[in-house]
Amino acid sequence: MATDCEADAHRWVEEQAAWLEPKRIQWCDGSDEERRSLTELLEQTGNFIPLNHRLYPNCWLYRSDPRDVARTEKSTFIVVPERDDAGPTNNWMSPDEAHERVWPLFRRAMRGRTMYVVPYLMGPPGSLFCRVGIQLTDSPYVVLNMRIMTRMGRVALEELARQKRFVPGVHALGTLDPEHRYILHFPRTETIWSINSGYGGNALLGKKCFGLRIASWIGRCEGWLAEHMLIVGIEDPSGRTRYIAAAFPSACGKTNLAMLVPPKQFDGYRVWTVGDDIAWLRIGPDGRLWAVNPEAGFFGVLKGTNARTNPNAVATFQADSIFTNAGLTPEKTPWWEGLTDSPPPGTVDWQGRPWRPELGPVAHPNARFTAPAARCPSISPHWEDPQGVPISAILFGGRRKTLVPLVYQAFDWAHGVFLGATMASETTAAQSGAVGVVRRDPMAMLPFCGYNMADYFAHWLEIGKRLRHPPLIFGVNWFRVDEQGRFLWPGFGENLRVLLWVLDRCEGRVGADETPIGYVPHEHDMNLEGLSLEPGAMTKLLAVDRAGWRQETEAIAEYFEQFGDRLPTALRSELVQLQKRLG
Numbered sequence: 001m002a003t004d005c006e007a008d009a010h011r012w013v014e015e016q017a018a019w020l021e022p023k024r025i026q027w028c029d030g031s032d033e034e035r036r037s038l039t040e041l042l043e044q045t046g047n048f049i050p051l052n053h054r055l056y057p058n059c060w061l062y063r064s065d066p067r068d069v070a071r072t073e074k075s076t077f078i079v080v081p082e083r084d085d086a087g088p089t090n091n092w093m094s095p096d097e098a099h100e101r102v103w104p105l106f107r108r109a110m111r112g113r114t115m116y117v118v119p120y121l122m123g124p125p126g127s128l129f130c131r132v133g134i135q136l137t138d139s140p141y142v143v144l145n146m147r148i149m150t151r152m153g154r155v156a157l158e159e160l161a162r163q164k165r166f167v168p169g170v171h172a173l174g175t176l177d178p179e180h181r182y183i184l185h186f187p188r189t190e191t192i193w194s195i196n197s198g199y200g201g202n203a204l205l206g207k208k209c210f211g212l213r214i215a216s217w218i219g220r221c222e223g224w225l226a227e228h229m230l231i232v233g234i235e236d237p238s239g240r241t242r243y244i245a246a247a248f249p250s251a252c253g254k255t256n257l258a259m260l261v262p263p264k265q266f267d268g269y270r271v272w273t274v275g276d277d278i279a280w281l282r283i284g285p286d287g288r289l290w291a292v293n294p295e296a297g298f299f300g301v302l303k304g305t306n307a308r309t310n311p312n313a314v315a316t317f318q319a320d321s322i323f324t325n326a327g328l329t330p331e332k333t334p335w336w337e338g339l340t341d342s343p344p345p346g347t348v349d350w351q352g353r354p355w356r357p358e359l360g361p362v363a364h365p366n367a368r369f370t371a372p373a374a375r376c377p378s379i380s381p382h383w384e385d386p387q388g389v390p391i392s393a394i395l396f397g398g399r400r401k402t403l404v405p406l407v408y409q410a411f412d413w414a415h416g417v418f419l420g421a422t423m424a425s426e427t428t429a430a431q432s433g434a435v436g437v438v439r440r441d442p443m444a445m446l447p448f449c450g451y452n453m454a455d456y457f458a459h460w461l462e463i464g465k466r467l468r469h470p471p472l473i474f475g476v477n478w479f480r481v482d483e484q485g486r487f488l489w490p491g492f493g494e495n496l497r498v499l500l501w502v503l504d505r506c507e508g509r510v511g512a513d514e515t516p517i518g519y520v521p522h523e524h525d526m527n528l529e530g531l532s533l534e535p536g537a538m539t540k541l542l543a544v545d546r547a548g549w550r551q552e553t554e555a556i557a558e559y560f561e562q563f564g565d566r567l568p569t570a571l572r573s574e575l576v577q578l579q580k581r582l583g
């Protein structure tokens with residue numbers, strides 16, 4: 001006997017098929033056999049190329065349409081009746097417009113093609129956090145990615161029978177025309193529609209669409225948080241592990257921090273990866289904040305990733321992985337900027353052209369790997385724990401060439417929410433549009449919050465009130481540069497030094513300088529042994545430039561205006577207090 005939820009799912013699939021008119025329907029079970037047949041099918045298109053099976057067993061290179069290489073924020077909408085419920089930072093569309101203007105684009109969109117029905121889980125099976133999604137798609141590439149990024153197929157169908165509802169998502173490749181690309185979210189019905197893209201966050205609907213936009217709304221209704229955060233465990237030489245969650249905008253270092261390798265001076269420390277992109281956080285019965293990674297794989301940035309910067313990522317994607325928009329060497333291995341000093345002779349670029357410097361980069365700057373989390377050498381033994389892991393500290397960080405210190409601590413939860421709400425970062429290649437422009441990206445959720453950002457801030461404040469043992473909140477910035485534009489801080493593995501100061505603060509083991517923006521480390525409290533920095537670098541990294549911050553508060557005041565009365569008064573008062581402290 002089918003449960004109501006299973007019956008709903010079947011009925012919904014039939015209804016969608018009647019509109020999309022696929023030639024056939026294939027329910028995905030997640031088996032190896034299924035993977036093999038999809039792979040063969042894709043290889044025939046010429047855009048899915050088997051890599052050197054000795055060096056990269058079971059790995060493929062995929063070339064996407066050159067117009068479809070990153071998330072398209074201008075095509076991404078929150079669909080609710082009232083514009084104000086989407087808020088000033090989201091694109092808004094009314095449900096009527098969605099049905100009248102966008103739904104017709106899906107009509108017969110799968111004609112002559114196979115419609116794959118992809119049941120998937122977000123969250124570990126059997127966990128309170130666990131949810132079911134069902135994505136319809138006509139892209140075998142999307143199916144193969146969903147298979148890595150989520151727990152897909154039979155396991156999700158079994159869970160469906162236990163759940164009351166699922167998140168339906170309809171994805172059609174269409175023509176890939178960016179002018180008619182739409183990624184629509186209906187928080188009220190927990191539904192997703194996506195058309196005219198096959199790339200990443202636009203098309204793998206479990207990730208940003210469900211995992212962040214829809215989940216952030218569900219979390220608000222149910223009293224939890226869905227965040228653009230990594231989760232990492234730091235084990236000290238005594239064998240105790242504490243966990244940190246960190247929100248950095250796209251391509252600002254989450255995967256790298258989650259997979260950090262301790263510098264050699266830190267013998268006895270181990271770093272455990274729980275998640276690299278999304279955290280779902282709940283208040284535990286003990287009054288602490290507990291986090292799970294709802295995903296099962298990594299969709300990570302290739303640029304800059306190598307055996308020195310991120311050996312754990314390199315080991316992870318050495319097998320069973322998909323490389324999207326990397327270059328290809330004559331040895332049939334993938335290549336991207338930063339892997340080695342220069343591409344081997346005879347390398348072709350991400351569009352398959354023999355590479356010459358005039359053609360630009362070998363790999364697209366947003367080229368990515370899709371790899372199973374279970375392959376990661378640093379994967380935490382607790383990464384699938386149903387209750388998650390307890391969070392001691394939350395970090396908010398971005399790319400700021402100037403002003404923002406390497407690390408500073410918020411005075412309390414409300415100040416920490418203010419710190420997150422006002423963070424800014426330079427844009428990256430992860431989204432279409434200009435790169436390197438500083439913009440406010442509150443909690444790294446600007447492109448991912450499924451409702452009014454002011455209400456989201458209020459929700460954060462509310463969660464803090466309900467936490468008996470809230471994590472401490474910190475700001476970090478690995479990206480300060482000197483006058484020549486060189487990074488002042490070496491970053492990557494060396495970031496452990498900052499994490500250890502953070503954990504010491506959590507235990508009240510070190511003092512700090514009380515500055516107008518928060519607590520800043522005393523230089524001598526940070527373990528800098530074996531680190532070679534430019535002379536004076538540490539002073540610059542920890543300085544609080546009052547004049548610069550006064551200017552920043554003006555920019556923040558202006559930014560707050562857009563939220564009107566909906567902005568929580570606590571945040572307005574945090575701004576006033578900061579201004580007072582700055583004098």
Ligand code: GTP
Binds near residue numbers: 255299304309479492
């Ligand atoms: P999304 O997957 O887009 O959400 O990105 P992410 O936040 O996981 O970013 P990721 O860790 O993939 O890093 C993005 C880029 O920043 C890569 O090119 C990294 O090599 C670089 N990067 C990461 N950490 C550091 C760091 O500590 N210092 C410097 N200078 N660069 C870093």
Ligand code: SPV
Binds near residue numbers: 251
């Ligand atoms: C991001 O842009 O933050 C990503 C990649 O993690 S994507 O899944 O394409 O959104």
Ligand code: MN
Binds near residue numbers: 228249250251277
């Ligand atoms: Mn991301």
